[in-house]
Amino acid sequence: MIRSEILREIAPIIRDHLVVCNIGLPSQELHMIDDQPTNFYMLGTMGLSSSIGFGLALAQDKPVISIDGDGSVLTNLGTLPTIANNATGNYTLLIIDNGSYGSTGDQPTYAGRKTSLAAVARACGCDNVFEVQAKDLGPVLQEAIDNNEMTILVCKCDSGNIKVPVITMDPVVIRHRFMEAVAK
Numbered sequence: 001m002i003r004s005e006i007l008r009e010i011a012p013i014i015r016d017h018l019v020v021c022n023i024g025l026p027s028q029e030l031h032m033i034d035d036q037p038t039n040f041y042m043l044g045t046m047g048l049s050s051s052i053g054f055g056l057a058l059a060q061d062k063p064v065i066s067i068d069g070d071g072s073v074l075t076n077l078g079t080l081p082t083i084a085n086n087a088t089g090n091y092t093l094l095i096i097d098n099g100s101y102g103s104t105g106d107q108p109t110y111a112g113r114k115t116s117l118a119a120v121a122r123a124c125g126c127d128n129v130f131e132v133q134a135k136d137l138g139p140v141l142q143e144a145i146d147n148n149e150m151t152i153l154v155c156k157c158d159s160g161n162i163k164v165p166v167i168t169m170d171p172v173v174i175r176h177r178f179m180e181a182v183a184k
């Protein structure tokens with residue numbers, strides 16, 4: 001499975017929750033598959049999906065899911081100790097690990113070689129870290145959202161991209177409707 005197939009599969013699970021989605025193709029794919037006002041599409045700030053989502057989870061009580069990538073987490077490894085040491089039960093970090101920098105042309109990342117992001121997350125002090133295969137993700141993600149324990153999911157999948165349009169919505173509109181969804 002590739003990332004877009006995973007997003008299609010989990011769309012019904014995350015639809016009613018606050019979602020912060022990684023920059024580039026992940027956001028474009030999620031927008032195309034199931035645009036929701038509860039989705040915050042990052043149009044900049046590579047690496048910060050986990051940080052933005054985590055801050056949001058700390059700031060209010062609703063469940064928050066950050067959809068991040070392996071290349072993105074490798075860009076911002078400092079996020080993992082921060083998350084580990086300030087755990088909040090309403091936060092789920094989903095790292096879609098396709099072993100590549102998908103949005104820039106599928107250049108391989110070290111997560112596809114010797115570096116295990118699940119092992120890194122555990123070493124940083126994160127509890128409830130699970131590496132799952134793409135085909136098994138749905139029920140595991142549902143459980144992570146439903147339980148009151150912060151969970152880090154590293155979903156291993158194939159690299160590959162589909163043709164997908166850019167998001168033409170104004171960033172201010174994305175932010176505004178997301179803030180309204182948070183406040184509801």
Ligand SMILES: [Mg+2]
Nearest residue numbers: 069070071100
């Ligand atoms: Mg990747």
